[in-house]
Amino acid sequence: MNPPITVDALFVGQVARLAGDSRSSAIVKAPLSGRCRLTAEGLAGDTQADRRVHGGGGKALHQYPAEHYARLAAAFPEAQHLAPGGLGENLSTRGMTENDVCIGDVFAVGGARIQLSQPRTPCWKIDTRTSCDGVAAFIAEHGLAGWYYRVLEAGEIGAGDRLEHIERPAEAVTLAEFWRVTRTPRPSIAALLRLAHASGLDPQWTGKLMQRAEWLRNNGSSE
Numbered sequence: 374m375n376p377p378i379t380v381d382a383l384f385v386g387q388v389a390r391l392a393g394d395s396r397s398s399a400i401v402k403a404p405l406s407g408r409c410r411l412t413a414e415g416l417a418g419d420t421q422a423d424r425r426v427h428g429g430g431g432k433a434l435h436q437y438p439a440e441h442y443a444r445l446a447a448a449f450p451e452a453q454h455l456a457p458g459g460l461g462e463n464l465s466t467r468g469m470t471e472n473d474v475c476i477g478d479v480f481a482v483g484g485a486r487i488q489l490s491q492p493r494t495p496c497w498k499i500d501t502r503t504s505c506d507g508v509a510a511f512i513a514e515h516g517l518a519g520w521y522y523r524v525l526e527a528g529e530i531g532a533g534d535r536l537e538h539i540e541r542p543a544e545a546v547t548l549a550e551f552w553r554v555t556r557t558p559r560p561s562i563a564a565l566l567r568l569a570h571a572s573g574l575d576p577q578w579t580g581k582l583m584q585r586a587e588w589l590r591n592n593g594s595s596e
Contacts, residue, residue: 437462475545477573484528516552
């Protein structure tokens with residue numbers, strides 16, 4: 374089990390038009406002081422512009438490792454908002470990256486219990502937010518997207534709480550492995566099925582991985 378780490382900050386945001394763009398998003402978030410109610414739909418006061426791809430269910434809470442920002446800033450010195458909270462995360466921490474966590478991991482934080490359900494999929498909003506083309510693609514290429522949780526037990530959480538790892542499925546898949554396999558142009562079918570069958574994975578990801586494995590099977594790839 375991973376040792377407990379401290380939640381450095383919580384962030385929530387409201388849907389608003391992005392600067393320099395006609396589209397709306399809630400990627401711009403502000404830090405919370407005090408404690409906040411976390412339910413299956415997410416943090417109280419946090420909203421999402423497109424509920425098809427953000428929020429609720431398997432995307433109730435987004436965690437982002439603060440140490441990733443230094444790597445992004447080195448690659449994109451002209452980019453803006455590369456600091457904790459800048460990419461729309463709800464929960465900021467240090468000492469916990471994609472190499473350390475697995476699909477299906479369960480954590481206790483404050484009065485809540487949460488389960489890691491899937492990686493974040495970077496989208497156009499990141500480039501718009503940072504005023505820099507290519508940041509989202511770099512994040513996807515290097516697996517620096519952070520991850521989402523589903524909420525198993527609602528409760529109040531706050532900055533300064535300990536994020537305690539309490540459960541890991543057998544034969545768990547790290548997020549680093551998940552990114553390596555899904556970014557490989559023609560991964561093995563066995564590798565894809567290992568991901569698809571990971572306990573706790575969001576069903577939408579399971580379906581996509583199974584479809585990709587079937588396509589490879591029908592197009593000459595080996596097991």
